[in-house]
Amino acid sequence: MYVAVKGGEAAIDNAHRLLADRRRGNREVADLGLDQIMEQLSLAVDRVMSEGALYDRELAALAIKQARGDLIEAIFLARAYRTTLPRFGYTQPVDTGRMQVERRISACFKDLPGGQLLGPTFDYTHRLLDPALAGDAAPETPEVREPDTAPMMRVSDFLGQEGLLEPAPDAADKPVPDDIARNPMSYPMDRDARLQALARGDEGFLLSMGYSTQRGYARSHPFAGEIRIGEVELEIAVPELEFAAPLGRIQVTECQMVNQFQGSAKAPPQFTRGYGLVFGQAERKAMAMALVDRALRATELGEDLTAPAQDEEFVIAHSDNVQATGFVEHLKLPHYVDFQSELNLVRRMRAEAEVRDETRQEAAE
């Protein structure tokens, strides 16, 4: 028999009212402005944009404020908002080669054209808490220097020239990529669909998976061929214009991982590659994405499948933190009827076991 129960409306209303109060906190402390979040917690904004798969700094800041700084909750809010908007189409693929670079480093070549540009990095900081930041100490204005105007060649371009690096997959082979936002995922996936899933994947999960490959579970001897952060132009082809409409710029982080070589009887050995591309300034995520992308190419490259990071369905199906949190957190919802039936079952099994024990004892006597 199915029994519907109702209740808790007043409790839920009051809980949400309490949540709003606790989110605001002490009223004597100034309310947090979205501009403050965008300007001073910009990497949190970037994370919400990347895993929310929605580039809009102000919306991400609002989500962070509403979620009380719980970034997975904020990502959930961003994803939910996304579903309310119409889709205008697909942009032309961004050209990261023409990026307005704010940071660009290579761990492979010291003297690459354009040089090593550190940009605003946490690298080489001593990770000591700075008590001055507890106050309102104004930082020094940044140093400036005449920029080098020469185009910044990708590291992969000059390794590729010598044939030492595998070429990128040819656009002619698959000009229109899959879209997992519109079509359900099915395994095995093409690399383009996998990259779309990884781009929105949970940073912590991808970091762990990438780390596992470094520790020997599907080792691929990675080098950070190049990491670049900066703004790229977006354009979209629309029927009313004879040229692609310029939309403006977004900031992205790109990681080109160069991995151990491969060769066969037919092809000479060459380096293989993993790729990461993420919204905003998100170097750790881009690097982890590139490591996991490379690990998931195991089948394509004829490698033995020995490690979790090579298992496409395992990695992709568990990389989305909105899906993961939905399923884990749904355990909090009432399961009274389910549990009641389990309870009945375990009671019956115990009663049957008791009867069996008694019968056995009687037989022994």
Place this chain on the structure above:
Amino acid sequence: MSITEPDQQSRRDRMAVLARAEGRQLRELWSGLGIDPAFEMVRGPETGLATVRGRISGDGAPFNFGDVTVTRASVRLQDGAIGHAYRLGRDQGAARLCAVIDALSRDAATAATIASQVVEPLRETLAARDRQRQAETAATKVDFFTLVRGED
């Protein structure tokens, strides 16, 4: 009537500046112009999503990697000139204004006024920001030097 090649180039170039312009400066420069044409909305302004594409390894086959908010608007002036605008973000007033500017620029004389009093100042602001950022980034360039080797 089809627009000629150089016209297309200058239109695209203007749209690129207008799309990137900060809403407040755009409105200020527009009010400074003192034009207030009658127009009707043909579409929007409406906010939606564009799915951003990248290329595998930077230059390979395309893949979709996330969405971006976009606002678009199309207007018709009383003389029948149509204008379109696309901008990242959700500023519908700015998108409508950009569409009006696009429509007005179909007229060569007005286009010249708009170019000098709206588009060029906006372009200069954007270029100044780029130059400042490039100079700040350049100051973080690593100058390697080789340590003296102890051979003698």
